[in-house]
Amino acid sequence: MDFTAKDLQSLLEELAQVMAAERDNLCALDGEIGDADHGIAMEQGMAAAASAARDLAEDLQDCSLQDLFNAAAKGFLNAVGASSGPLYATAFMRAGKQVGPATSIAADDLRFVIVAMADGITHRGKAETGQKTMIDAWRPAADIAAAGGTSTEVLAAAEAGAASTRDMVATLGRAARLGDRSLGHPDPGAVSATMIIKAICTRF
Amino acid sequence: MDLTQKLINAGEDAVDEMLTGIMAAHGSHLWRPENAPRAVIARDGPRKGKVGLIIGGGSGHEPTFLGFVGKGLADAAAIGNVFASPPPQPVVDAAMAVDGGEGVLFMYGNYAGDVMNFDMAAEMLELEGIEARTVLTTDDIASAPREARATRRGVAGNVFIFKAAGAAADKGLSLDEVERVARHANDRTYTMGVALSACSLPHTRRPNFQLAAGEMEIGMGIHGEPGVRRGPLQSANAVADEIMDAILAEMAARAGDEVAVLVNSLGSTPLMELYILYARVAERLGEAGLNIHTSLVGPYCTSMEMAGASITVMHLDSELKQMLDHPCDCAMFQVR
Numbered sequence: 175m176d177f178t179a180k181d182l183q184s185l186l187e188e189l190a191q192v193m194a195a196e197r198d199n200l201c202a203l204d205g206e207i208g209d210a211d212h213g214i215a216m217e218q219g220m221a222a223a224a225s226a227a228r229d230l231a232e233d234l235q236d237c238s239l240q241d242l243f244n245a246a247a248k249g250f251l252n253a254v255g256a257s258s259g260p261l262y263a264t265a266f267m268r269a270g271k272q273v274g275p276a277t278s279i280a281a282d283d284l285r286f287v288i289v290a291m292a293d294g295i296t297h298r299g300k301a302e303t304g305q306k307t308m309i310d311a312w313r314p315a316a317d318i319a320a321a322g323g324t325s326t327e328v329l330a331a332a333e334a335g336a337a338s339t340r341d342m343v344a345t346l347g348r349a350a351r352l353g354d355r356s357l358g359h360p361d362p363g364a365v366s367a368t369m370i371i372k373a374i375c376t377r378f
Numbered sequence: 379m380d381l382t383q384k385l386i387n388a389g390e391d392a393v394d395e396m397l398t399g400i401m402a403a404h405g406s407h408l409w410r411p412e413n414a415p416r417a418v419i420a421r422d423g424p425r426k427g428k429v430g431l432i433i434g435g436g437s438g439h440e441p442t443f444l445g446f447v448g449k450g451l452a453d454a455a456a457i458g459n460v461f462a463s464p465p466p467q468p469v470v471d472a473a474m475a476v477d478g479g480e481g482v483l484f485m486y487g488n489y490a491g492d493v494m495n496f497d498m499a500a501e502m503l504e505l506e507g508i509e510a511r512t513v514l515t516t517d518d519i520a521s522a523p524r525e526a527r528a529t530r531r532g533v534a535g536n537v538f539i540f541k542a543a544g545a546a547a548d549k550g551l552s553l554d555e556v557e558r559v560a561r562h563a564n565d566r567t568y569t570m571g572v573a574l575s576a577c578s579l580p581h582t583r584r585p586n587f588q589l590a591a592g593e594m595e596i597g598m599g600i601h602g603e604p605g606v607r608r609g610p611l612q613s614a615n616a617v618a619d620e621i622m623d624a625i626l627a628e629m630a631a632r633a634g635d636e637v638a639v640l641v642n643s644l645g646s647t648p649l650m651e652l653y654i655l656y657a658r659v660a661e662r663l664g665e666a667g668l669n670i671h672t673s674l675v676g677p678y679c680t681s682m683e684m685a686g687a688s689i690t691v692m693h694l695d696s697e698l699k700q701m702l703d704h705p706c707d708c709a710m711f712q713v714r
Contacts, residue, residue: 201582209461209601210586211579218390218459256436256462257491260498298494347490350529352604 177377178278182242183231185373186224192369193220203362207349212362215256222253223266238277243270257347258363261295261308268294284378285319288328288371292316299346303335306344306356308363311336315371325375332371336364381583382683392580393437393459400444404709407448414471416457416464422707423449424476429547429556430454432472433540434496435486436461438577439600442536442679443486445710451544452485452708456499460579460682461601463491469499473508481509481553485540485560487532488514511553513560515539517569517690519628520597520606533600534642534679535567535690537711538672538702545704563698568629569640570621571688573598574611577645577681596620600644600681600688614651618658621689626666629693633667638702640690643677647685652676659689672702678711 193200193216200213226249227242234241247266251259272290273279292312295301301309315332323331339361347363349356386392397415401408408418424430433443434456443455454472458464473482484500486492493514500510515532517539522530532539542563546556573595576585586602589595594612597605612620631637641656643649652675663670671694679688692698706713 198582198584201579201584205584205586205602207604209599209603210582210584211459211461211601214459214579214581215462252465252467254462255458255465255491255495257494259463259465259491260494299490355604 175281176278177281177284179231179237179239179242181377182239183224183227185377186220186227186246188373189370190220190224192373193217193366196366196369200362200366203360203365206359207344207352207356208362211256212258212366215254215258216366219250219254219258219262222249223247225249236277238275239273239279240270240275243267243273257299261299264294264298265291281378284374285328288319288374289316301346304342305346306339306342306349306361307346308361308367310339310342310361311364311367311371325378329372329375332368336360336368339364382578382585384578384580384583386580389580389583393457396437396440397457400709407707407709408444411471411475414468414475416468417454417471417475418444418447418457419454419472419475420447420449420452423548424453424478426478427480428478428550429480429553430473430476430478430482431485431540431544431547431556432456432469432476432482433485434458434464434469434472435489435492436463436601438682439679441677441710446537446540446708448706448708448711450548450704450706450713451711452540460581463489463495466495466499466502469496470502473499473503473510474506477508481511483543483547483553483556483560484510484512485515485543487536488516488530489532509553511557513543513557513564515564517564517567518571518599519568519624520570521599524628531599531603533569533571534640534688535569535692537640537674537678538638538690538692539563539567541706541713542698542701544706545701548704548706559697559701563692563701566693566695566698567690568625568693569688569690570596570624571598571600571644571686572596572617572621573602573605573644573684573686574647575685576602577684594686598686600679602681602684614654615658618655618662618689622659622662625689625691626662629691631666631668631693634669636669636671636694636699637663638672638692638694639663639670640674640678642679642688642690644684644686644688645677645680646683647687649676652687655687655689663691671699
């Protein structure tokens, strides 16, 4: 089974819908340990990413997966700023670099897209696992993906990682200022990361 | 839960509609480049041979940041969504508009998102041949212990810190010198706040944290980040004392030293309450033998409709005093 430029567009459209639907839940999670805007950033960012990819596909016949990922990166970044803007823009650009100027890849290669996105987020945000950030979902998912795990296993790793942030004390990002008071609340960035990983995992 | 009451149109249009209003009201001070609606530039100020000072951050803190754009203070501000860093592009647009060939200095509060976006902007400007340096503000003493000063947040003390750097740039100092003055100003500025009620984002119109009736939170951040202590609401004098104890302990000033003071509203706390706080702050500074050179009282760095206040003290020396006294003419702040 192949993953085509059209499939990437539909993935981005789905992510925009998921983030719109989950916006208030993500904001409420962020309100516990941050400034309550994570859902808004993810909704705006994914909507802009999907729309930028849609515009590109209309203007440019046979645009490559990399073109679409780069358009999504720019769209997300310029719509959002915040923390998620640079992190997901870098993730999308790395994903684009990973797939290259192809118009389709084998669906199973989406595992390497997950790895590339996790690496991009790590590069930009300088986070390590255990600091109660989105990387607590991305890193375990990427490790399982790189090791050849099934999409079900990759998603399970992301979900377990996100759940584990509940028992972590934040040491990076805004919640780091809370100290022990961040305990007992999952990291909203790890929760939204799991939604993205889930959408990718249904495609391989 | 009931939605909070706001005089807005669509929540997602709030920032752009505010900017439209600001441009309509303050067009004699401010302009925006075509195709860069989130870069707000001073009409007077930026010029050849002068270091450009660019400030910025999320919206919702007005008059911070754009109110401090003008001759003698910041040359431009990059405007983000509510409580969210601007992306790199408006920062780059602002820098290109104000560059006078001597480099630019970015100044903004120390938040992870702002650091990533402004750093990306600096990388993009390097390709354009414009040197961009950064001084983060870290005046919120409640946000991390003294030994971790560099990790603290930047809050209302921004106005004094930006003012000092803006004056240095306006006097024609080099990028090295403007950066040094900016760091020096930040090192000597101390802020702590108290929140009495939540604010809400225009998109969600839901309180961004819960504070029970009769409670206050000392040390809360300007985006509602939880503070150091939650407890029953106390009198103005008790709150001012708790904050001044912390500031004076850290400032370690000597009798006879001079200070600049800001008693800032977080949004809905009125001037009456700010002046009640100010009276106690002045009394405490007097008891410590410190002389007040500059006083600001009012909304300078807000958190939309949050109730509460912050107290900032800048420990002056002759250089900082000179920088604060230097004239500036901004849309929402003037020194003559």
